[in-house]
Amino acid sequence: MKTRSTRCISAFARVIIVSMLFCSTTVLAQTDTANPGKGLTRNMIESGKYQGFLFTDVKGIRLQFNGYVQTDFLHDFMQVGNIHAMQPSSITTPTVYDGNTAFTIRQSRFSFTAYGAPDAKGRALKAVLEFDLWGSTSGQPRLRHAYIQHGKWLFGQYWSNFMDNDNWPNVVDYWGPNSYIFTRLVQLRFTQNIGRSATLSFSAEQPGGDITIPDTWAGRTVYPDVTGALQFNFGKGDESHVRISALFHPIDYKNADKKNKTNIAGAGNISGNINMSKNNDIKFQLAYGAGYAKYSEDLGGLGYDAYASAQDKRLRNIQMIAPWLYFDHFWTNSLGSTIGYGYLHLNTRDLNMPDNSIKETHYASFNTTYYFTSFFKIAGEVMYGRRVNISNEAGDDVRGQFSAFFKF
Template structure:
């Protein structure tokens, strides 16, 4: 740790070097600055966290998404075409600021994180998280309150189980600690995240952002074993030249993790609702919250069911494997087109070697299948070889 202040030239240089060379996948972090406590015992710290990951992928069928498995992106009809892809775009770096009081609490903190998942396949920085926390309040962009980032195990794939509920959102969140094991949180989130499908021959209709999304999440457990119960109300707002309309979607989630011994653990998640597809890992922004019926001036919310099961096993302190399965199904109505995704699933297994605390390497096999409302199916298989180095 360094207790001297960084110059205005040193800080940008250090951040640039870390962004290029390092990356971290858990809660690994490295301290940059720690100030001396003031008269009231408060002090400030600045830290970096992240990881550098290099991936080599081999696809046996044509898929639209390269960096992570996205089952709905598999080309329909089936197109068996082998291809390889190399990437460092998963790499991430975050910069945090935190005030610590004399009791060890952190009443004020801020965090910014980027990855290299730029648009159009570039490796330009993309903002992932940017938020400020003050006591029980959080303001900014981070994982939606109606999400569970804890469900993800030791894997390499950028997406993992496609049926998981996980997305980032601008929000205002309030969290209350009910007991040593219980927390309850509520949020108002960006209504622009809601997406709907509007027929191309009706340009007079458009989606608009108006009423915030409302979420709640209850968590019971400790740092290892827990269960989460959550709910969301997701307004779908749309209009033509004459009038605006609102349709209310909803969703519920159960998510848990249970350790069977010191290392092995089981994770499970299921969710169901209507008009809440924005929360799904791979359907967010794809128009599956609602479908517009211009004849009746009504947006019909689409139902969505997801289920995910994950098991993580450690063969030894340095060797581990994860196996998981995920299934999702979209509900139908009269406005759904045959080209839209009806159901999708993916399953994976890996073998990871961790010779040092900060270094992981291994391989992962992922199978995915998709089916559209025209009852046409396609599947894909991917092999991924990865190495990641985190810093602390």
């Protein structure tokens, strides 16, 4: 039985197809390039730099449709909760040597971008709807991005401004490094260019804390998160950058005495992409603060922003450090490899959390990718994940993944 969201997406797709058939359109198809690998990296895909099929003259709106199909074949040698993405926080502790094989198409995605004519002041206008098949194990569509961009302003759901969405390591795994600041939130964002090679951006983002509290308490959403980021671009073609961002994260709640409280959490993040030479890139991140696990790839949704036990009168933020470092190398125009490591550590010493709570996680991976054309690639990746609890009980997993990818 189709869900309401599936029916809406199907109806929207039919409208697009009918528009293509009955409106006056010009179709600009993709062309292959002499350097297929550089145009099909994970960073090009996630940062929206690659193009799709462009349909013009549809009632004055230019419509672009793009996406990709990806098939993943995965095998875990130890027991892990998340069988589709390497999530070290879901590894069983202690290690259980009980493997699992999964075949999936959940990474596949599609998006629609509409470009409107600039307004009277020349400000560009576009809107984006993007979906992937991560909504269920059977591949149900799930909304990723839905936003409007008008000149310097962005309204809607997009990558958080606290995240660097232009330094993706060229991994095959869906989530990548465990310590990646990785989340999409509904927001209002303003971006201003500073000179030729720098940008300054501010955003008010979706409120709410990712907390663990007793049953007699309640979480509240009152004040939005606020972020600021400054990015410097440099090098040949401004291919390199360093980004410094800050997060102000109010956590609102009601304790057992029915008193409304607000914790002030926050963090800083320095990240970047350094183009060392024609075929070598270093990508990195170092984030530190308290109460920002909501923004973590590995811990988001698990309640590690802050903690309170039944005996507590107040919520206490959890300190976290989250670095990762990756190296991308192209052996030839059609063959590349990526290697790197991520580390995430929580300071939980004085919080009296349960012994099976997470103290730290580790993530390492190596892959080799072959690019047949600028549309099609295959890749093999080996990953290692480790979870360590407060009790120092630990669990490990080794995963192998083979993937085939075609973009359109």
